[in-house]
Amino acid sequence: MDKMQTSALGTRLFVIAALAATAWALVYKTGVASSDEAGIVLHLPEQVGDWRGVDLLFCPNRDCGAQYSAGQLEDPTVCPKCGASLGNMNWAERSMLPADTGLVRKYYTRPGGRDPLHATIVLSGNDRSSIHRPQVCMTAAGHEIVAERVVRIPLAGPAEPLEVMVLDMAKSYSDANGAPAVYSSYYAYWFVGKDRETASHLARMFWMGYDRIVRGVSHRWAYIALSGQRRPGSDAHLQTIADFASQLHPALLKPE
Numbered sequence: 103m104d105k106m107q108t109s110a111l112g113t114r115l116f117v118i119a120a121l122a123a124t125a126w127a128l129v130y131k132t133g134v135a136s137s138d139e140a141g142i143v144l145h146l147p148e149q150v151g152d153w154r155g156v157d158l159l160f161c162p163n164r165d166c167g168a169q170y171s172a173g174q175l176e177d178p179t180v181c182p183k184c185g186a187s188l189g190n191m192n193w194a195e196r197s198m199l200p201a202d203t204g205l206v207r208k209y210y211t212r213p214g215g216r217d218p219l220h221a222t223i224v225l226s227g228n229d230r231s232s233i234h235r236p237q238v239c240m241t242a243a244g245h246e247i248v249a250e251r252v253v254r255i256p257l258a259g260p261a262e263p264l265e266v267m268v269l270d271m272a273k274s275y276s277d278a279n280g281a282p283a284v285y286s287s288y289y290a291y292w293f294v295g296k297d298r299e300t301a302s303h304l305a306r307m308f309w310m311g312y313d314r315i316v317r318g319v320s321h322r323w324a325y326i327a328l329s330g331q332r333r334p335g336s337d338a339h340l341q342t343i344a345d346f347a348s349q350l351h352p353a354l355l356k357p358e
């Protein structure tokens with residue numbers, strides 16, 4: 103992205119931020135109905151294209167932190183290591199998200215082991231602030247964001263392309279011999295509200311404020327994330343994300 107584009111984008115984001123701030127200021131002075139309506143179903147399909155998904159289970163015990171795929175356990179309710187009750191949120195999610203937050207997650211693999219990825223849907227509960235800007239969590243977890251861009255993904259039929267934010271990340275660690283190594287991964291996400299989809303956190307904040315003021319409602323927003331490994335210096339993961347997201351998208355739509 104060149105300088106001019108960057109500054110134009112910066113101005114646009116500033117305007118959106120200013121509008122969102124105004125919207126929030128107004129929200130506190132008006133009565134708003136909360137609605138349970140979400141823009142998507144809280145469910146991930148078993149099959150997406152030639153990917154097959156399995157459920158993942160997490161131990162809520164911070165000191166244990168074990169993770170399993172559902173089929174791997176005889177009793178999928180109890181952690182075999184420490185005896186805690188397993189659930190679909192990891193320790194960090196359980197401690198950060200309100201209890202009524204909806205979350206589903208699957209690990210998807212393809213024949214031949216190509217392009218495995220994690221898919222997650224987080225649906226906000228009564229506390230609409232439960233969905234945060236993901237960049238904050240990523241950097242807090244020690245990932246460096248090396249690239250950040252919005253990718254437009256064509257969808258079947260007359261639908262507008264889906265805009266997805268893609269973060270390229272790198273995390274330094276020491277390998278088995280103690281030598282410095284880098285783990286390269288990607289994190290792609292977009293937000294879905296009732297009749298709205300956006301890759302931009304600020305746009306989502308704006309629409310939340312707008313719907314509260316103009317429509318007088320506060321719907322539940324969802325956040326859809328895809329993550330996996332990437333090859334440093336290659337953009338091949340963008341195609342993987344596009345293939346998966348375009349095939350997942352129709353399965354997320356709510357039946358009318």
Ligand SMILES: [Zn+2]
Nearest residue numbers: 161166181184
């Ligand atoms: Zn455990």
